[in-house]
Amino acid sequence: MIPSVTRSDIKLPGRAGDPDFHLATYQAGSGPAVVFVHGFPDLAIGWQHQLPVVAAAGFHAIAPDMRGFGGSSCPHPVEAYSLFELTGDLVALLDALDIEKAVFVGHDWGGFVAWAMPVLHPDRVAGMVGVCTPYMPFPSVATHTAVVDGDVERQYVSWFQIPDLAETVMDPHARTIVAKIMRGSAPLEQVYKHAFADGKLNANPFLNPSLPDGLGKPLLDESTFEHYVDAYSRTGYRGGINWYRNIDANAAAHPDVGVEPLDVPCLMLTAELDPGLRPEFAADMPERCSDLEMHMIRNASHWVQQEYPDSLNGYILSWLRRKF
Structure with missing residues (x-):
């Protein structure tokens, strides 16, 4: 039976100095946590083909509308969208759900945020999945x-x-x-x-x-x-x-992100026809990720999670079952 996906507002007290700060979050299933992080111009619902399938495999699948998107809080100042704040939201989300560690799955800009988690918050990360976005510094x-x-x-x-x-x-x-x-x-x-x-x-x-x-x-x-x-x-x-207006500030504040070696299990899934995040961008990831598996999804575009969900889900589930 495929678990149903439910939506709720998760309050994150004190985030951005706002006692009512929240992330609209979609969840399904139970078991080890897998958090899906979307990019731009996307939303949590972009993971709709992954959440129920990952939950049915025995995992707690979670996808928030990230800060500034959809049903979540949208503070106005540019500095409210720094990498420190965005990764802090994910930590606060785990805290609110009483989750010690999670596997993070990131796509597009969400990939850069997700890949920062094992550098900035290593004690909260069980594993990493990059979808199109490799582990690398964001170009200035x-x-x-x-x-x-x-x-x-x-x-x-x-x-x-x-x-x-x-x-x-x-x-x-x-x-x-x-x-x-x-x-x-x-x-x-x-x-x-x-x-x-x-x-x-x-x-x-x-x-x-x-x-x-x-x-x-x-x-x-x-x-x-x-x-x-x-x-x-x-x-x-x-x-x-x-998020884009913080690129250079993020690099200055967190120079190790995209550079520091990672020793958590990592899965990198590239899309053959992604015009922006080319598969070759991930070619040197084995130099920085000690436990890395890589696959390219043929004929897929940047929105591979919606265009070829069965292929993407197959790789993710196979890896999750073997590693967790």
Whole structure:
């Protein structure tokens, strides 16, 4: 029998100086804890194909809307979204659920947060799974900007650094952004051609008018699509964008993250057709992870957890059963 997934608001007293700070959290099952950490512009519901399956295998599957997203608290200041705060939320979540250690599964930006856990909070980590995002330092803003010769309108990470601009442009267009972004794999040459039409990103890739709605198949059913639209229409994009505005501050405050060797069991799952987080980015992970298993999911896009859930779940469950 597949366990049902329930949603609840988990209060995290004292987080961000707010006594009412909370994370909207989806849970299923019991047993060893597995915490799924989403990225941008995603939500906890993006793990809907993993939560019940992992729970049915005998694990306690947990996925929060991370700080700044969905039903969770969305503080305004940029500094409220530092790596210290984001990993602190995960520790506080474990405390609230009376969990000593968990396996963390991170995708996209959530992968960088998850990979920071065994460095910043090693006593709370039983194991690590990276989905598309390898264990590496997040490239600096200057690195992103240099790729486009200093033209910030051609690189969204750099464009996001401009105070208040990205959210002002993006917030009125939640439905369009969800429709353009939450799509399956397409030939990389097509993706790159459309992403850099006329040599620019038309301010940012999430509203790029040259990116046709037909590039890659839609991944979301109607109900899930509306869940994303409703969430971003309500919160806007500021919270997630503020994660990007902390990149350089995070590197300065936590230089060991992405560099320090890890000795917990690690699983790295790459997606063959992810245009941003290329599989080759994980090539040197064996140098830093003493207990590492790696697999590439063929024909998969960046949203592999929704496009090829059976393949992803198979690798995760096989590894969990052997290691835990």
